[in-house]
Amino acid sequence: MNYNALQLAVMNHQEKVFNFIFEISSLKNLLLMSKDIYGNNVLHLAGKLAPEYKLNLILGEAMQLKHELHWFKEIEKLVHPHFKEDKNVEGKTPATVFSEEHKELVKNGEEWMKSAATSSLGAVALIATIAFVAIMTIPSNYNDEGRPNFNKQTTFLKFGVSDTISMFSSLVAIIMIFSIFTSRYAEEDFLQALPRKLIHCHHSL
Known part of the structure; x- marks a missing residue:
């Protein structure tokens, strides 16, 4: 599955990489509007659970969830408002993806x-x-x-x-x-x- 650099940074919760790409790229708006083959926009990708090694850097599941919510909200501020209600091929909004991915957390x-x-x-x-x-x-x-x-x-x-x-x-x-x-x-x-x-x-x- 092919992802651009910004999408990979969002999925892996790489804040520094994301900020670097966002600041230097003249195509940042196009990157933010991009979708994967399943119709997921960047906010859908931000709603996915962070890799385990990233979560393990934070002590306690409650603090991990706080960090996950903060990341989702920060990406939400950058995208067009209609992205919040945008549905992927499974008919799921970014909020739905976040809830399903973080149910156990x-x-x-x-x-x-x-x-x-x-x-x-x-x-x-x-x-x-x-x-x-x-x-x-x-x-x-x-x-x-x-x-x-x-x-x-x-x-x-x-x-x-x-x-x-x-x-x-x-x-x-x-x-x-x-x-x-x-x-x-x-x-x-x-x-x-x-x-x-x-x-x-x-x-x-």
Whole structure:
């Protein structure tokens, strides 16, 4: 099967090669409009699953899917809008090709996200518990009014503020983790929403 250089770069997710060809070629518009013998335009080809060696460079199926979606969206920006609804000889649009090619990766990405969220939940819950206990058990003598003797000292105030922030951040992270478990896990969610939630959880640790 014969492909031009741009088509090969798109199928193999070779960003640098694609950019090089796109920048130097005076025929880039013609290359973008080209189709293979099965009627696949470049957006169909961008919807195909990346070679295994490319996927293995990215840790975690969810992050792999994020990268795949990003590549598809970047090619989508370059082609004519009607290419999005263009059908190949099998009657499939680029979006359909992407969904079929990445069906297993979506499933594995969901499992990976939930596993990562489960791992984070224990640590975040522990931090929230320690922060709560620390704020409720101030290590100090108390005056007749029941207040710590050094409640107006700078160190005490700093401790109270930092501990409160820690507890609040942990509670927000727990909410984020539970939102990961209850997400719908559509393809589009892996592009921004789900990775952002997981990153926020990790930053709270």
